[in-house]
Amino acid sequence: MSQPLWALPKGQRARVRDLSEALPAAQAQRLRELGFLPGALVECIHRPAFGAPRVYLVAGACFSLEREMARRIYTEPLEESAHAS
């Protein structure tokens, strides 16, 4: 079961599953180069209100992504997050 990155709650981590086919090839490649690769861990760091771009941590760097981008990155929730303290 996969969900878009945009839906990830603040402070939660997930693993990137794949990128949407709807993303133009150049943009998808850039996302991969920034670290949004299948299997990579992402964490939602900030979720400001009013639909403002949200901040995600991937490969040690923080990127701010707006909705159009973040909902085209599919993630799967981490098993471990269920019993992480």
Next chain:
Amino acid sequence: MPRETLLVGSPNSGKSLLFNRLTGLSQKVANFPGITVRLGRGELLGHADEVLIDFPGTYSLAPISGEERIASDGFQAALARAEVQRVLCVVDATRLGKSLSLALQMLREGARQGTDVLVVATMTDAFPPGGGAFDAAGLSEALGVPVFPVSGKTGAGLDTLRGALAGAAGAPVPPRYAELHDEALQAEAQDLMARFGAPGALLLRGQTRLDGFFLHSLFGGLAFFALMAVLFQSIFTWAAPAMDGIEAALAWGADGLVPLLPGTLLKDFVSDALFGGVGAFLVFVPQIFVLTVIVGIMEDSGYMARAAVICHRPLRFFGLTGKSFVPMLSGVACAIPGIYAARVVESPRKRWLTYLAVPLMPCSARLPVYTLLIVAFIPATPILGGLLGLQGLAMVGLYLFGLLAGLVVTSLVSRVAPSEEDDLPFVLEMPPYRVPAWGPLLQMALRRSKDFVTKAGAVIFAVTVVVWVLGYFPNGGKDLGASWLGGLGRWVEPLFAPLGLDWRYGVAILTSFLAREVFVGTLGAIFGIEGAEENFLPLADHIQASGMALPSGLALLVFFALALQCVSTVAVLARESGGWRLPLSMVAAYLVLAYGAAWVAFLFASALL
């Protein structure tokens, strides 16, 4: 022939700071993705035959924007030069993930072109002392090229790197990279990241806490407005002592020097044209310095990227993007860097809309005109218990007016002229917060102030001399109205009469189409000729004595807020937008808009006051 080394790296990797450290050259260090759009060039400290070329920060050689295509094409072109023997690729040791793709692409280019590649790992000071240090030797072995760990902050490792750059070119890149495909490259980057990346996220805790504040929906917005208020107030308060000092020095110089000069003609020329015209504009240099420093602090500290995030949603409403904030704020200093900075906006349409907004931003060339008219018409009444003055408030109002005008224009144009182009979504790296590098920052502010004095000063001097000659002859400055300038003025007077402005202001407005601040110099020369017998007087006093009414003053302010009166901006726009169509239409449209709005302001103010 000097040997050249290309310096490349991803944005926010500490590349510009490294360049400054290696060359000692004052190049701007900006903590915002892609701000270094022009190439820097500098000699390696102590080795004049080793030249470093600083490339704009880029995440990849596969471009997704115009800016990146320029960088990518420029890189290929530079690599083909015979002088270029090495690529120095900067990777951020704390955030290897975003740096390694580019590094591997560089190795691939190096292997294909037969160019040596050296890797520099920056920010190694962020690793905790003792356990878990950055494994430069391991990364070097895995990559097959030398890796130099350095810290731009502490200077650790820089001597070793400088020595290596001055010495032999280094080993060639392993040939296997030449055949590396994109997917294999990604996989290798991921593998290297897992092996050599920082354990956990360094630097992150402080950054997250600060971001929790600066990106907060409420506090972040309040902080944004508070910072903007400080920016505008400081232009007045911090620059005021220096401005008073320059004014006093000019008055003292004029009073002391002019009587010593032989001949009435020379006396009049020095007093009217030099001290009256050029001097009136020199007074504003401190404000430009202060403004440049403050905007630079916002860039270097990393706040600019947060401001872009905060502004994204609101700016989107006006047809722009959060990234338009940087060019627009730079435009508050000067439209020219603002237009260059618009390259960070990847979407061609949003960039075009940003071009429309930037020349309406209240640039520092408007500052002399605003200050002059505010001082002439607005009393210095303190309000809010002395926290802000009425004059400062008027200035804030003018700045907001320019900003609002820009936003109204872009939102109208973006709605009237819809486009079918696909827009690039907003992705922006949040760089770590850091203390600005004060040396390069102050050097840059000094350089820009000097540029302002030398470049604008040359134009102002030339215009002032022409205006003075036209106004002084044929009757030796006895009757300005009967001079050549007076004749020209009366010819253009009908144009400005609806705004309640006499011919002297008409002439000053005409000359200000070269550059806005010429307005001040021209008026200075005109009033200098008129008040020839008096001592040097501040220009605002002359304006008060000239009988111009407040509605006309307001009309002038509105006109200057909207009109595109700057030859340099037009030229840069033509170069950046790839043609004269956009800048020339903008000059015409904004002229009509400015004149119309000034007229409306004059009518309203006349009716109300």
